Amino acid sequence: MKVFSVFFFLLATVVAASHGSQDSSDSSCLSWRFAVEANNIRGWKTVPKECEKYVGHYMLGYQYRKDSKAVTDEAWRYVNSLKLPRDGRNIWIFDVDETSISHVPFFSKHGFGTEPINKTLAYEWVNKSKAPALPESLELYRKLLSLGIKVVFLTGRDEEWRKVSATNLKNVGYHTWEQLILRASSYPTNATVESFKSNEKRKLEEIYGYRIIGNIGDQWADIQGIHRGNRTFKLPNPMYYAP
Amino acid sequence: MKVFSVFFFLLATVVAASHGSQDSSDSSCLSWRFAVEANNIRGWKTVPKECEKYVGHYMLGYQYRKDSKAVTDEAWRYVNSLKLPRDGRNIWIFDVDETSISHVPFFSKHGFGTEPINKTLAYEWVNKSKAPALPESLELYRKLLSLGIKVVFLTGRDEEWRKVSATNLKNVGYHTWEQLILRASSYPTNATVESFKSNEKRKLEEIYGYRIIGNIGDQWADIQGIHRGNRTFKLPNPMYYAP
Numbered sequence: 001m002k003v004f005s006v007f008f009f010l011l012a013t014v015v016a017a018s019h020g021s022q023d024s025s026d027s028s029c030l031s032w033r034f035a036v037e038a039n040n041i042r043g044w045k046t047v048p049k050e051c052e053k054y055v056g057h058y059m060l061g062y063q064y065r066k067d068s069k070a071v072t073d074e075a076w077r078y079v080n081s082l083k084l085p086r087d088g089r090n091i092w093i094f095d096v097d098e099t100s101i102s103h104v105p106f107f108s109k110h111g112f113g114t115e116p117i118n119k120t121l122a123y124e125w126v127n128k129s130k131a132p133a134l135p136e137s138l139e140l141y142r143k144l145l146s147l148g149i150k151v152v153f154l155t156g157r158d159e160e161w162r163k164v165s166a167t168n169l170k171n172v173g174y175h176t177w178e179q180l181i182l183r184a185s186s187y188p189t190n191a192t193v194e195s196f197k198s199n200e201k202r203k204l205e206e207i208y209g210y211r212i213i214g215n216i217g218d219q220w221a222d223i224q225g226i227h228r229g230n231r232t233f234k235l236p237n238p239m240y241y242a243p
Numbered sequence: 244m245k246v247f248s249v250f251f252f253l254l255a256t257v258v259a260a261s262h263g264s265q266d267s268s269d270s271s272c273l274s275w276r277f278a279v280e281a282n283n284i285r286g287w288k289t290v291p292k293e294c295e296k297y298v299g300h301y302m303l304g305y306q307y308r309k310d311s312k313a314v315t316d317e318a319w320r321y322v323n324s325l326k327l328p329r330d331g332r333n334i335w336i337f338d339v340d341e342t343s344i345s346h347v348p349f350f351s352k353h354g355f356g357t358e359p360i361n362k363t364l365a366y367e368w369v370n371k372s373k374a375p376a377l378p379e380s381l382e383l384y385r386k387l388l389s390l391g392i393k394v395v396f397l398t399g400r401d402e403e404w405r406k407v408s409a410t411n412l413k414n415v416g417y418h419t420w421e422q423l424i425l426r427a428s429s430y431p432t433n434a435t436v437e438s439f440k441s442n443e444k445r446k447l448e449e450i451y452g453y454r455i456i457g458n459i460g461d462q463w464a465d466i467q468g469i470h471r472g473n474r475t476f477k478l479p480n481p482m483y484y485a486p
Contacts, residue, residue: 031309034277037280038281039281041313063270063274066270067277067278069274070275
């Protein structure tokens with residue numbers, strides 16, 4: 001059936017010829033980004049060196065904004081279609097880093113994820129509480145509050161960062177929350193982000209009696225595992241991976 | 244903290260100015276595609292009309308090939324790193340439509356997913372057994388066989404399509420398999436693809452004693468649920484959604 005085996009090759013050639021040549025490195029980095037965002041490539045340590053420019057343009061440009069908005073718009077469409085019991089038990093989980101606030105100002109000075117994170121410099125940056133809000137997430141946050149849904153921030157940051165985290169969130173417009181959950185020092189150090197977050201979500205539902213209506217994060221570890229919520233939303237993040 | 248709230252707007256403006264204007268519809272369709280592939284937009288019926296050209300170029304061009312290869316390359320890296328017991332129990336699950344074989348020749352004549360699928364015409368097309376192989380999936384299939392891993396095809400197609408499906412798979416190079424599982428007519432008609440496939444995967448592990456090493460499909464329904472396998476791989480498909 002040779003006629004079929006050459007089908008794709010011919011089509012691709014014809015289309016490429018009629019649309020001019022693509023930047024080969026950009027299209028490879030787009031493929032890498034797709035593979036990362038759809039949870040195909042896991043456990044990666046740094047962004048491929050050849051994708052530094054691509055990821056930089058993406059994070060600083062309109063596409064990252066548009067991609068984020070496509071996700072938060074869908075979250076809003078979903079939640080707005082629900083008939084929720086008005087019993088004060090409805091919550092929405094927000095991750096913090098690269099979901100509620102952004103470290104692009106930091107990563108833009110450090111190769112957009114192509115370099116291993118320098119912890120000293122990163123802690124210095126976080127300690128300033130100056131990370132800007134993700135505009136689309138902030139808008140979703142405000143809309144959820146207007147529906148009477150309570151917000152819980154759930155972050156893998158250590159408990160010692162509570163004050164810094166709360167200050168940063170408030171600084172950029174996240175003025176209120178039901179809970180701000182950080183990782184207690186008593187929590188096993190070898191536990192993954194996914195197991196820590198799953199366990200905290202289980203407690204929210206089983207102990208506190210909340211109903212997790214939605215759950216948004218930039219890492220698959222934020223939105224997988226048990227008690228993940230009725231719907232989950234994955235924001236883009238091609239800069240780093242949390243196991 | 245106004246200085247932060249305008250951060251992204253300014254950056255986006257500067258970057259856009261220095262890189263020329265983007266095709267706004269293409270970038271919106273790329274956002275839609277990202278939202279679909281990362282499982283944010285679910286249960287959609289047709290591709291947005293304004294994305295017909297975008298999806299057509301994508302499916303016929305190099306990007307679809309590259310995106311598929313990024314996924315199958317990662318699958319190969321993963322499986323090649325394993326030390327598998329040589330007991331004949333290792334299997335890899337392949338979905339059929341848009342994973343092993345492609346219906347681009349059909350969809351290219353029907354608006355690339357922007358039109359509701361005409362079942363009469365679609366059945367006519369499938370009945371011909373002439374869908375070409377996805378080249379990257381066929382290559383992965385061959386490499387898995389060379390490692391001694393057995394392949395199971397698991398499809399939501401009805402049992403009555405067994406002969407047509409087997410003929411098509413063999414025609415394009417999938418010469419052998421451990422099982423080809425279709426949806427028996429006794430299976431509840433209101434059951435989702437995810438529940439049907441999860442149940443079949445459970446049987447493969449619990450009744451037949453296989454070990455699902457990997458699982459590849461173009462729909463989230465292929466790779467979610469129970470007994471999904473040690474690793475799952477999501478191929479792109481911006482043409483249709485299986486609930």
